[in-house]
Amino acid sequence: MHAYRSHTCAQLCAANAGETVRLSGWVHRVRDHGGVLFIDLRDHYGITQIICDADSPAFAALEKVRAEWVIRIDGTVKLRAPELVNPKLSTGEIEVYVTDMEVLGAADELPLPVFGDQDYPEETRLAYRFLDLRREGLHNNMMLRSNVVRSLRNRMWSTGFNEYQTPIITASSPEGARDFLVPSRLHPGKFYALPQAPQQFKQLIMVAGFDRYFQIAPCFRDEDPRADRSPTDFYQLDIEMSFVSQQDVFDTVQPVLTGLFEEFGKGRPVNKEWPQIAYRDALMWYGSDKPDLRNPIKMADVSEHFRDSGFAIFAKLLETEGTEVRAIPAPTGGSRKFCDRMNAFAQANGLPGMGYIFWRHGDAGMEAAGPIAKALGAERTEAIRTQLNLKEGDAVFFLGGKAEHFVAVAGKARNEIGRELKLTDENSFQFCWIVDFPMYEKTEEGTLDFSHNPFSMPQGGLEALNGDPLKVLGYQYDLACNGYELISGAIRNHDLSIMYKAFELAGYPNSEVDKRFGGMAKAFRYGAPPHGGCAMGIDRAVMLLADEVNIREVIMFPMNQRAEDLMMGAPSEPTNEQLRELRLRVLPKED
Numbered sequence: 082m083h084a085y086r087s088h089t090c091a092q093l094c095a096a097n098a099g100e101t102v103r104l105s106g107w108v109h110r111v112r113d114h115g116g117v118l119f120i121d122l123r124d125h126y127g128i129t130q131i132i133c134d135a136d137s138p139a140f141a142a143l144e145k146v147r148a149e150w151v152i153r154i155d156g157t158v159k160l161r162a163p164e165l166v167n168p169k170l171s172t173g174e175i176e177v178y179v180t181d182m183e184v185l186g187a188a189d190e191l192p193l194p195v196f197g198d199q200d201y202p203e204e205t206r207l208a209y210r211f212l213d214l215r216r217e218g219l220h221n222n223m224m225l226r227s228n229v230v231r232s233l234r235n236r237m238w239s240t241g242f243n244e245y246q247t248p249i250i251t252a253s254s255p256e257g258a259r260d261f262l263v264p265s266r267l268h269p270g271k272f273y274a275l276p277q278a279p280q281q282f283k284q285l286i287m288v289a290g291f292d293r294y295f296q297i298a299p300c301f302r303d304e305d306p307r308a309d310r311s312p313t314d315f316y317q318l319d320i321e322m323s324f325v326s327q328q329d330v331f332d333t334v335q336p337v338l339t340g341l342f343e344e345f346g347k348g349r350p351v352n353k354e355w356p357q358i359a360y361r362d363a364l365m366w367y368g369s370d371k372p373d374l375r376n377p378i379k380m381a382d383v384s385e386h387f388r389d390s391g392f393a394i395f396a397k398l399l400e401t402e403g404t405e406v407r408a409i410p411a412p413t414g415g416s417r418k419f420c421d422r423m424n425a426f427a428q429a430n431g432l433p434g435m436g437y438i439f440w441r442h443g444d445a446g447m448e449a450a451g452p453i454a455k456a457l458g459a460e461r462t463e464a465i466r467t468q469l470n471l472k473e474g475d476a477v478f479f480l481g482g483k484a485e486h487f488v489a490v491a492g493k494a495r496n497e498i499g500r501e502l503k504l505t506d507e508n509s510f511q512f513c514w515i516v517d518f519p520m521y522e523k524t525e526e527g528t529l530d531f532s533h534n535p536f537s538m539p540q541g542g543l544e545a546l547n548g549d550p551l552k553v554l555g556y557q558y559d560l561a562c563n564g565y566e567l568i569s570g571a572i573r574n575h576d577l578s579i580m581y582k583a584f585e586l587a588g589y590p591n592s593e594v595d596k597r598f599g600g601m602a603k604a605f606r607y608g609a610p611p612h613g614g615c616a617m618g619i620d621r622a623v624m625l626l627a628d629e630v631n632i633r634e635v636i637m638f639p640m641n642q643r644a645e646d647l648m649m650g651a652p653s654e655p656t657n658e659q660l661r662e663l664r665l666r667v668l669p670k671e672d
Contacts, residue, residue, distance in 0.1 A: 085153055085185075091127025092283075095174045097158045097186040102177060104129060105185065108146050110196050117144055120483045122154070125220075130167075130176045131156060138555070141181040149195055149215070151186035154179045159228035205635075208637055208647040214391050222635050225345060226623045230297055231565040232344060233619075236337045249299065254281060254597070259303035261313075269664040275301035275314075278616060280536060281601050283321040283558070284573055287612040288604040293646070294321045297619070303644075309565060309621055309632050312644040327556050327572050331514060334560070334568065338617070341523035342510050345626045347586035351510045355560075361519040363405075365482070368492025370518075373564035376499030380491060383408040383479070386465050392456040395436075395481050398517075406481040406492060410469045411498045414476040414488065415439035420451065423478055426497055430490045432480070438462060440474035447473040486597050496564065510562055510625070518557040520552045521586065529587050533557045536601075537571035541585060556613070567622060570615025577605040 093102065093368045106124035118140070131154055133143045139154070146152060167173030186439040192208075193201045195215045206213040213219055232426045235620075236245070242310055253260045253274040260274040276282075278300050286294045298319040304312050322330065335355055342351045346553040352374070363370050366379045384406045387395040414420070420437040427435040438454045440447055441642050449462045457465075469477055478494065480487045499505040520539050522532040537555040539545050544555045560568035580602070584594045595602050623635040633639040640646055660667065 082155075090129040091171050092178070093129060093158055093172050093175050095160060098160045098175060099355040100158045101155065102154065102158055104131070104153050104177065106151070107195075108148055108150045108152060110661040111146065111148065113144075116599075120146070122152070123215075124658055127171055129172045130170075131179050133179040139179045140183075142182050143179060146182075146184070147188065149191060149212075150184060153183045153185055155181040165440040177222050181184065204641065207633075207641050210295040210648050214637070219634065222623070222627050222629070223637055225257070225627055226635055229341065229345060229623050229626065230316075230619065232341055233337070234297065236340060237295045237318075237320075238659055240246055240293075240333065240337060242295040242351055243291065244296055245278070245286060245291070245294055246296060247279040247286075247298065249275065251276050252283075252597075255436055261301045261303050263667055264663045266663055277302050278317070279319055280534075281598065283319060283614065284536065284575075284612065285600060285604055287321055287323045287573075288575075288607070288609045292612075293325050295319060298616070303645055309624065309630075311620060311632060311636060311639060312642070313640050316618060316619045317533060319614070320616065321612060323610045323612045325572075325611070325613050327516070327558060327613065330558075330572075330615060331357075332571060334615065335512075338512070338560075338567075338608050341622070342626065346510060347406055347626075349509050352512060355512045355514055357514045357516050360515055360519070361517070363515050364488055368488050368490075368495055369558065370515050370565070371494060371561040371564060371566040372492075372513065372515075373499075373505070374513055374561075375507065375563060376496060376505040378410055378412075378495050378499055378504065380495060381408050381469060382406070383468065386457070386461045386468075387481075390461055392436075392453055395479070395646055398481050403483055404481065405484060406479055407484070407487075408465065408469060409435075409491060409495055409498060410471060410480040411439075411476040411478060411482070411502060412504065413470070413502050414498060415441055415474040416476075417450070420478075421502075423494065423498065425565075427480075427490060427494060427571040429477075430493060432487060432490050434495065436477075436479040438465065439468065440471060440473050441528075442473055447652075449510075453479065512560060512562045512567075515559040515561055516557075517554045518559075519551065520555040520557075520583070523551070534569070534571045535584065535587070537582075538574045538576075539579065541580060542576070543579050546579065546586060546591055550586050558615070560615070560617075563625060565621055565625060566618075568615045568617045570613065572611070573612035575605060575609040575611055577602060580605065 082103050087103045090104055090106050100144050104122055106122045109121040109123035111118065111120050120131050121128050122131050133140050156179040158175050159178055161174060161176055191212065193205050193212060193214060193394050199217050200215060213224065239578065249265060250273045251619050254277060258277055263273040263275065264539055265271045265273060279296060279298050280426060285296055296319045298317055299314060300317055301314045304310065322333065360370055363372055365382065368380060384399055384403055387406045388399050390396050398404050399406065416439065420439055424434045436453045438449050438451045440449055449498060454462045465477065471477060480491050518533045520528045520532065520537065524530050534557055537557045540554045540556055556572035558570055559566050561563060574583060581591050620632050627635055629635055638648065
């Protein structure tokens with residue numbers, strides 16, 4: 082017999098009754114029934130119930146074991162009585178009567194429980210992540226992640242892509258976040274960077290003549306933490322294709338992700354048609370460039386109904402250029418209690434409040450209620466109702482001012498209204514492409530900067546760059562799913578003259594482009610094909626599939642909110658010897 086096991090803890094069934102077997106695993110739970118021990122033995126694959134009584138030569142030794150000890154047992158497989166069968170276990174028809182036992186690894190008192198899914202402080206969970214990973218929910222998430230990566234690889238290969246690896250130690254590149262720098266021992270005073278993404282390398286792969294590339298790529302960004310983003314490193318499905326248009330990329334990605342989410346989505350449907358929504362429209366309709374389309378609410382500009390109206394607050398506000406009044410419809414939300422609750426929601430999110438109108442049944446039929454309705458008058462109020470297609474029992478909320486000052490809260494309010502009124506379909510995946518991103522944006526200092534990927538092709542090419550830069554749109558796109566950005570990508574700028582001009586507008590002279598992106602600038606002089614691609618955050622996709630809201634629940638060994646590895650003790654202070662070898666000096670921390 083094998084030194085440790087003849088079967089896993091998920092294999093035994095009624096057909097094995099009477100066999101002598103050997104199992105190894107962790108003591109999951111111990112139940113002492115007065116001279117009879119019942120122990121759930123757990124391994125990676127599942128759980129088997131083992132039993133032992135005073136007649137067994139292993140009884141005295143087995144009485145000493147505690148939770149999470151690692152043991153090996155020999156025993157005989159016995160059928161359970163029909164009324165004792167556990168249908169929740171693959172081994173629920175049997176139990177193993179123990180005749181011999183060996184302790185393979187004793188365990189100290191546990192700093193957190195493994196049995197059950199009790200809430201425990203995250204700092205403790207991360208410090209003892211190897212224990213936390215033994216818990217069923219987290220273990221299942223890691224297996225889901227592994228299977229998702231395997232499925233993605235299979236789907237990409239079957240779609241005609243080839244997998245290539247790109248360097249981990251490279252040069253710094255402006256991808257929109259801070260680099261992790263790595264000092265060079267051989268070149269004192271110089272630094273490598275960990276790649277924020279394989280962006281330049283995958284474009285160079287296209288220039289080199291490889292047609293369809295993908296990689297499960299590690300990426301490193303020194304970012305502030307969020308619930309849906311790791312502050313240090315993450316993995317993405319990285320894709321690049323030659324001789325393609327934007328639509329070609331969409332047509333390639335959709336069946337891959339549809340298949341993935343149907344495979345692992347627990348039966349939740351995936352929308353068949355993925356709408357393409359302009360960035361400008363997404364902000365107007367949903368208050369976000371990553372809208373949750375499970376919520377059917379679509380916002381609208383209703384400024385004309387308030388201009389020169391009896392509602393003085395908005396009428397006066399609209400006299401200022403660049404202001405607007407936006408409406409958030411709330412089907413079935415037509416009660417003062419709900420309207421007051423949403424007004425308080427806006428105040429809690431930093432706004433003075435939200436005005437509202439709701440329609441109810443009155444003596445003469447349907448009537449509009451609320452201070453705004455009285456101030457606007459019946460004709461304008463009815464025009465708003467008609468524009469938004471509202472009916473009795475519905476409501477509408479209003480926000481006014483410059484859109485950039487309230488759009489984020491408007492988007493949150495839309496989501497909150499959808500949840501409160503149960504309008505959001507929680508049991509589906511709704512994808513949409515966000516397109517036509519502006520190439521540039523104004524910084525706080527008043528200068529121009531790239532608003533998205535700097536290597537994107539501007540719509541209209543070089544001619545468009547000779548006009549107003551803030552009106553230039555890029556062939557840039559994101560894929561949103563259920564309120565999360567899942568994919569970001571672009572058709573790349575493969576023309577060196579357009580690339581120089583694009584960077585010049587953002588304040589980079591040609592010499593700086595050659596210095597920072599010398600490899601690409603050189604490559605584009607020797608025949609670069611039109612190409613484009615995208616990248617999908619694997620951690621975020623698994624988070625959606627696992628119904629988690631915290632990305633750390635789907636990462637094997639995540640950092641905490643302060644970008645610390647509490648288990649391994651990173652970041653740590655270098656030794657003086659290491660600093661001398663790198664010719665570095667650490668400045669004292671400022672008070």
